[in-house]
Amino acid sequence: MPDSLPTDAVPIILLTIYSFSFIAGLLFLSTVYWCSIRFYEIRSFTSEIHLTLKPYPMLKSIFVLVLLIGSFQIQSSHAQCGTPSNLQFVYANNVSTFSWDAVPGATSYYLELKYPSYSWSNLEYATVVNSNSLSLTGVMQSIALDWRVQAVCSSGSSSFAQSSMSIPCPVPHSLQVTNLGNHSATLNWAHDPGYNTMVSDFLVAYRAIGNSTWIDLGNTFATTINVSNLQSGTSYEWRVMQTCAYFNSSYAYASFTTSGPACAAVTGLTTNSVNATQASISWNVSPNAISYQVEYKPSTATTWSSPVNAASNSTTLNNLTPGTTYTWRVISVCPSGTNTSVVSNFTTTNPTSCGIPQGLQVVSTSNTSLTLGWTPVQGATSYQLRYRLLGSSGWNFVSGIAGTSYAINNLNIGATYETQLRVFVHLAILPIQPV
Numbered sequence: 290m291p292d293s294l295p296t297d298a299v300p301i302i303l304l305t306i307y308s309f310s311f312i313a314g315l316l317f318l319s320t321v322y323w324c325s326i327r328f329y330e331i332r333s334f335t336s337e338i339h340l341t342l343k344p345y346p347m348l349k350s351i352f353v354l355v356l357l358i359g360s361f362q363i364q365s366s367h368a369q370c371g372t373p374s375n376l377q378f379v380y381a382n383n384v385s386t387f388s389w390d391a392v393p394g395a396t397s398y399y400l401e402l403k404y405p406s407y408s409w410s411n412l413e414y415a416t417v418v419n420s421n422s423l424s425l426t427g428v429m430q431s432i433a434l435d436w437r438v439q440a441v442c443s444s445g446s447s448s449f450a451q452s453s454m455s456i457p458c459p460v461p462h463s464l465q466v467t468n469l470g471n472h473s474a475t476l477n478w479a480h481d482p483g484y485n486t487m488v489s490d491f492l493v494a495y496r497a498i499g500n501s502t503w504i505d506l507g508n509t510f511a512t513t514i515n516v517s518n519l520q521s522g523t524s525y526e527w528r529v530m531q532t533c534a535y536f537n538s539s540y541a542y543a544s545f546t547t548s549g550p551a552c553a554a555v556t557g558l559t560t561n562s563v564n565a566t567q568a569s570i571s572w573n574v575s576p577n578a579i580s581y582q583v584e585y586k587p588s589t590a591t592t593w594s595s596p597v598n599a600a601s602n603s604t605t606l607n608n609l610t611p612g613t614t615y616t617w618r619v620i621s622v623c624p625s626g627t628n629t630s631v632v633s634n635f636t637t638t639n640p641t642s643c644g645i646p647q648g649l650q651v652v653s654t655s656n657t658s659l660t661l662g663w664t665p666v667q668g669a670t671s672y673q674l675r676y677r678l679l680g681s682s683g684w685n686f687v688s689g690i691a692g693t694s695y696a697i698n699n700l701n702i703g704a705t706y707e708t709q710l711r712v713f714v715h716l717a718i719l720p721i722q723p724v
Contacts, residue, residue, distance in 0.1 A: 369442075369444075370392065370394065370395065370440050370441070370442035370445050370447040371392040371440060371447055372439070372440065372448050372449075373389040373392055373439065373447070374389065374390050374450060375389055376388075376389045376436075376438065376451075376452040377389065378436075378452065382482050382483075383426060383427060383482035384426050385424065385426075385454070385456065386422060386423070386424045387400060387423045387438070388421060388423075389422075391421040392442075392447065394443070395421075395440040395442055396419075396441055396442060396443060397417050397418065397419050397441045398417070398418050398419075398420075398438050398441060399415070399417050399438065399441060399446070400415065400423055400436065400438045401414070401415045401436065401437055401438075402415070402434050402435070403436075404434060404435070405433060405434070405435050405453070409437070413434065417441070429488060429533075430457065430458050430459065430481075430485070431456060431534055431535040431536050431537075432456050432534065432535060433454070435451065436452055437449040437450060437451040437452070438450055458531055458532075458533035458535075458537055459480065459483075459484075459531060459538055460530070460531070460538045460539050460540075460541050461491065461529045461530065461531055461538070462478065462479055462481075462541060463477075463478060463479040464477070464478045464527075464529065464541055464543035465477050465478075465543070466543070466545040468515075469547065470547065470548055471521040471522075471547055471548045471549065472517060472518060472520070473516065473519060473547075474515075474519065474525075474547065475513060475514070475515050476495075476513065476516060476527055477512065478491070478512050478513075478529050478541065479512060480512060480531060484531070486510045488534040489531055489532055489534070490508045490509060490510045490531075490532050491508065491509055491510075491511075491512070491531055491532070492505075492508050492530050492532060493506040493527065493528070494506055494527065495516055495525050495526065495527035497520070497524070508532070520547065521548065521625075522547060522548070522549030522550075523547050524544060524545070524546040525544060525545055525546070525547070526543070526544040527542070527543055527544070528540040528542045546624075548625050549577060549624035549625030549626075550623070551623075551628075552575065552623030552625055553575045553576060553577065553621060554575070554621060554630045555572040555578070555581070555602070555619045555621055555630045556630070557571075557572050558570070558572050558617070558619065558630060558632075558633035559571050559572065561603075563635050563636070563638065564637065564638050565609075565611035565637050565639065566607065566609045566610075567606065567607055567609060568605070568637065569604075569605045570583070570603065570605075570606065570617065571602055572630065573602065574602045575621040575628075577624070578622060578623050579622055579623060579624065580598065580599065580600055580622045581599040581602065581604075581619055581622060582597065582598055582619070582620040582622060583604055583606070583617060583618070583619055583620075584596055584597075584620065585597075585606055585616065585617035586617075587615060587616075588614045609637045610637065612636075612637060612638070612639045615634065615635055615636070615637070616632050616633070616634050617632065617634070617635070618630050618632045618633070645666075646663050646664070646672070646711065647663065647664045648662070648663050648664035649662075649710050650662055656702050657698065657699060657700050657701070658696060658697060658699070658700055659697055660694060660695070660696045660697075661674065661695055661696075661697065661708060663693050663694075663710055671690060672690040672691075672695075672710060672711070673686065673688045673710070674687045674690060674695055674708065674709070674710050675687070675708065675709050676697060676706050676709075678701070678704055679704075679706060679707050684709075
């Protein structure tokens, strides 16, 4: 006989004791016996059990207690049902999904919902489901609830596992503006699935950008609202939020700019004055213009110059080419857009003409130098002088003479020289006056 009880024999022993409990009870009604149980090796999934019953009244109470405990343990082992765990809640597209980890042996689950301030005896919703999740459609937006679930097994139910959940009040989206005019606009938006006009609406407001005060357009159950009495050519921002039963959504924001009056093309293009490199031009005021841009080009060119900005209805064009015909036009800049005028033309002048230098003469002489002088030429900017020995072929040039006299040094004693003078006016070279 083995010294200890084999592990595989335990379930058989428990069942044997439980089966004999009733028989033993009957035996105790007449007399008390001592039950001696001896165990041998298990063969073919059975154990040899030898009972020897002996009268022993003093052990009656102990034996009954052992039988009752064994019976209770066997019954309890059949009644175990695990508590659900890992409770999760997800809300999307108006569907509320409750889920938890499956409990081994569970045949169904019982789920309850209530408001946080209520007791579990005052439920908002209760149901039995056959899987470890439940999806509900149309639960009120912005609501907060407590929920709990228990597993139901063939031999009984588990304790409850509890959690909390809330459904947001969704923010309006897809904001856009239609029917935009000078003084009015239609504001549009969209709502999430589940919007219920019985408990929700929308609050809309607008203001001119830069203004601190919102203008309330009130509440509406629709997803569109008209706004009027706007300023033309003005930028506005607007906002909308959804109201819900328990709390409201955040605001959604967008902006728009009203149309301005038609931007008229300017008229009356005028060339006020022109010289070789500049032209002063003007035009009539456009009623809705906030500024102007002038473009110009040589008449034979195909590409316009970069725009010249003008705050008023006149400007001066610089760095023009002398003796060139130009085409120009004016662009009106308005809040509602731009408009381009017809074209006009002007021609820059050639350099200013002036007389040939006169009165070239020797003012004073010395052994190796002399001073020349001449009569001033009106409009002259500078003079150029050249001189050489009479009969030689090479000239000596002196340029950039600002006055009407010049001293020539390092001449040969007793030699005869010839000189010539020419004048520069606006970079134009005039004919040379020989002496």
